[in-house]
Amino acid sequence: MKDLTDIPALMHDMGRRARDAAAVLAYAAPEAKRRALEAAADAVEAQAPEILAANAQDLDYGREKGLSDAMMDRLTLSPERIADIAIGLRTVAAQDDPVGAVMDEWDRPSGLHIRRVRTPLGVVGVIYESRPNVTADAGALCLKSGNAVILRGGSESFHSSRAIHACLVEGLRAVGLPEDAIQLVPTRDRAAVSEMLTMTDTIDVIVPRGGKGLVGLVQREARVPVFAHLEGIVHIYIDREADPLKALEVVKNAKTRRTGICGAAECLLIHRDVVDTIGQGVIRALIEAGVEVRTDETLSKIVGTVPASEDDWGREYLDMIIAARVVDDIDSAIAHIRRYGSNHTDCILTEDDAAADRFFQRLDSAILMRNASTQFADGGEFGMGAEIGIATGKMHARGPVGAEQLTSFKYLVTGDGTVR
Amino acid sequence: MKDLTDIPALMHDMGRRARDAAAVLAYAAPEAKRRALEAAADAVEAQAPEILAANAQDLDYGREKGLSDAMMDRLTLSPERIADIAIGLRTVAAQDDPVGAVMDEWDRPSGLHIRRVRTPLGVVGVIYESRPNVTADAGALCLKSGNAVILRGGSESFHSSRAIHACLVEGLRAVGLPEDAIQLVPTRDRAAVSEMLTMTDTIDVIVPRGGKGLVGLVQREARVPVFAHLEGIVHIYIDREADPLKALEVVKNAKTRRTGICGAAECLLIHRDVVDTIGQGVIRALIEAGVEVRTDETLSKIVGTVPASEDDWGREYLDMIIAARVVDDIDSAIAHIRRYGSNHTDCILTEDDAAADRFFQRLDSAILMRNASTQFADGGEFGMGAEIGIATGKMHARGPVGAEQLTSFKYLVTGDGTVR
Structure with a gap:
């Protein structure tokens, strides 16, 4: 022994x-x-x-x-x-x-x-x-x-x-x-x-x-x-040119399908111009699904949200919680992800090819996604067998x-x- | 300033x-x-x-x-x-x-x-x-x-x-x-x-x-x-089935073409059975070319060699000097290279495919060569452009x-x- x-x-x-x-x-x-x-x-x-x-x-x-x-x-x-x-x-x-x-x-x-x-x-x-x-x-x-x-x-x-x-x-x-x-x-x-x-x-x-x-x-x-x-501090950015239905489905899936995996979404960034349209719908759907949505001041007007503190940016919850904030444009979204992300998986929701290209080129996460659930960040889903x-x-x-x-x-x- | x-x-x-x-x-x-x-x-x-x-x-x-x-x-x-x-x-x-x-x-x-x-x-x-x-x-x-x-x-x-x-x-x-x-x-x-x-x-x-x-x-x-x-402690092993002419040309080129590059040969291992044939010829040719050959006891009977000390094994000379020793078989050559090599470039001279395969499989240098001068260890020679x-x-x-x-x-x- x-x-x-x-x-x-x-x-x-x-x-x-x-x-x-x-x-x-x-x-x-x-x-x-x-x-x-x-x-x-x-x-x-x-x-x-x-x-x-x-x-x-x-x-x-x-x-x-x-x-x-x-x-x-x-x-x-x-x-x-x-x-x-x-x-x-x-x-x-x-x-x-x-x-x-x-x-x-x-x-x-x-x-x-x-x-x-x-x-x-x-x-x-x-x-x-x-x-x-x-x-x-x-x-x-x-x-x-x-x-x-x-x-x-x-x-x-x-x-x-x-x-x-x-x-x-x-x-x-x-x-x-x-x-x-x-x-x-x-x-x-x-x-x-x-x-x-x-x-x-x-x-x-x-x-x-x-x-x-x-x-x-x-x-x-x-x-x-x-x-x-290491951590998967996964961001999803809802662009001005996002499709409302795709945004709803993808965000819900990315957050709630399984909260304990590293590809689960942890932070939602919403373009200022679509806060009252797509943003409202997505956040309400998350709350209805049982997710605690911790928001900045602008989004806190949405009923059922709770105020975020500075700690909530760059945080991996692995739980039914998501942080959400408004950004002025795609470059602000990129800057937020650069500052708070963990280079694991980040996603843009947009129908605008130029915006997607910019997101793909200027960010350097291991996995960058467009119009797809971040829960696909997985060797099996990539076709590699086990990981x-x-x-x-x-x-x-x-x-x-x-x-x-x-x-x-x-x-x-x-x-x-x-x-x- | x-x-x-x-x-x-x-x-x-x-x-x-x-x-x-x-x-x-x-x-x-x-x-x-x-x-x-x-x-x-x-x-x-x-x-x-x-x-x-x-x-x-x-x-x-x-x-x-x-x-x-x-x-x-x-x-x-x-x-x-x-x-x-x-x-x-x-x-x-x-x-x-x-x-x-x-x-x-x-x-x-x-x-x-x-x-x-x-x-x-x-x-x-x-x-x-x-x-x-x-x-x-x-x-x-x-x-x-x-x-x-x-x-x-x-x-x-x-x-x-x-x-x-x-x-x-x-x-x-x-x-x-x-x-x-x-x-x-x-x-x-x-x-x-x-x-x-x-x-x-x-x-x-x-x-x-x-x-x-x-x-x-x-x-x-x-x-x-x-x-x-890091260092290129480059070994060349002359196998029992080495071709005498190729051995002569390759070893001379590997040592003397340019001594200051990391692919220059620094140590020669010679199969016991070919010491008196190929080994003698190669060592004499090196000495004639102006190389100082530092040998173990067996090889020291060759006129013009100098005795090696323990320090000479695993040494990068980057100069007109080479260490040389006898090995009992290919596995002894592999064991010597594992112990003293630097995983840079090592070479076997042999006409025996099985010996070459064994050398290629059991050693783990970045570059393994057969019947070729180690001076080819170079990005340009590999076709990669600069390195x-x-x-x-x-x-x-x-x-x-x-x-x-x-x-x-x-x-x-x-x-x-x-x-x-």
Whole structure:
């Protein structure tokens, strides 16, 4: 039994074992990785009762801690959600193996033939919130892309993540791949997170998924390269040339379909000229749907709204709450999003192509949308299969991150005694 | 006149100005960037005498400091080299503009149309050795890719870099682009480098080019993401199935064509079974060409070699010196390269496809070569036009880095009132 109180020693040991596993995984047969994921899916299905029992422990803990309804919902597993986890594993299993895939190849006048092929990154560290399914998705995508992974889930989902992780290890064992390929940090101690952020010798990249607390920690402490998966402060701008019906449908869907996902709308910007027409209609519909609408002074004349405070701009509610304010024109909307957004997903509602072009060109969010619900910000909806999350940084990975974005590449150059 | 002794204030001011320039550059017209680079090339040609005079100051300084011949060679400009700098600028000017290029686009069953388009990274910081031409190449590639850049050249090339930088600014001014798009750190104080490595608010990525000293500094201090362009500890492995003639030609070219570039061979590994045949011939030819060959005990029986010390493994000479040792088999060669290499460029000489495949699969250098001179490790030779250098890391950029790899991407999603 390892000493779970000596965090540096514990994490150093996990890192070393991950590095060793990565060396084997880098050239593991695609078929072995596929079968491991299928065996893991079988195990998840077979062990659904154990996973539910583990989840019940987490839910008790969550209730004691007084988690919000939205957080409890994300934490909760059901037979259906467990079935979805197994389906997710099978989906990743069935995807093409990215490792070794030739991205480009060309000949040079010198006589050289050059190929650019995908290669794993090495060891990935994933730090995530209390969503048990991320354990399966992140583990599967890292394995598929030939990376070893160290998973550190939220403390509220501790037992659920352990039960799911056991199934992943069962899959690895079934095909003879190293069990250290997918490791789960076996303690709730937050010191493990700080340790991971500085393990430059053994972790090649950290994927941090979470809100403001994690943002700050990563900014202060990370020495390992980071694919940030941070807040989704999603804005929707209703332009002067918006279509009233589309605006109504899209905003309602973007806010209320599921409030707990990072693509949920959090702030509504309304062009001054359409406040009394489209704006009124949209805000009333949101209030009728049970949304708390926190508004600036101009919009506060609409019955049922509540006044916003300065804190409400740039805030991720993940709940049935939205901030709303009036803007003078598209450039004011762009300026607001630049100041308060998180470069995740932002949307314009307009029939005016020039306005849409300006919005698309002058903003630099990972995902920019026109006349579409921001709830589509999702790897599955983009056609990528599973995703480890939505990257909000610009280095290497961006937007929905699947197995391909968890790889790097190398050049293979062939000559015949060719000299320069 | 700015206070050049208050480095934090100086650098903070440069960062803020770069950030402002980047906001404009992000949607600058391709034509403006092209014309700016052409005007810069004109200025380099017109001001060749001034650049040569500045270079003469640097050469005096270098002689006083007692720089090695190899370093003096890299520092020296001539009318021909200045003409090449202008040609380089025109080459980048003529390339396709990467910003806004559609990398992929597809339709989804939901009705959404998704485009993935290139977008600049923002502000790039380039820290480089005393090669005056890098000032022009790095400045041009950053401008082409829509990034603002802060250049910090080696202290020995201070005046040459300033003279070339003045030409780049003249190009920006000629077309009305912000002059702060390409800034050069106006002091030799090394504190500026440490400052750049931590300017997370204003620099998006640092490109460090250099040897061991810079490697250590970056590892200790960098908080900004890094595209490492570090040492090229280039290995060539002569396999048992190597062709003797190809081996002779390739090794000679890889070591001696130009010793000061990062693709120059630094270490020769020879399969035990061909030491007395191919090995002897290659080492004698190197010695005849004037190369100092530092060998292990087995090879030291060859007349004219000198004994290697432990320090010689994993060393970048950038000079007419090479280390050489015997290995038992291909796996020993791979193990040596894993331990001492720098993931830059490594080469196998063999006629055996299985050996080449194993070498390509089990090593993870940015560039792996078979039967070709490692001096081909170069963006131009790869067909990419100019390069900012050869990236040795795995995040985002790898191998020869041109304008494309200095971009990120965003997703533009269009619907028609589409909801999920």
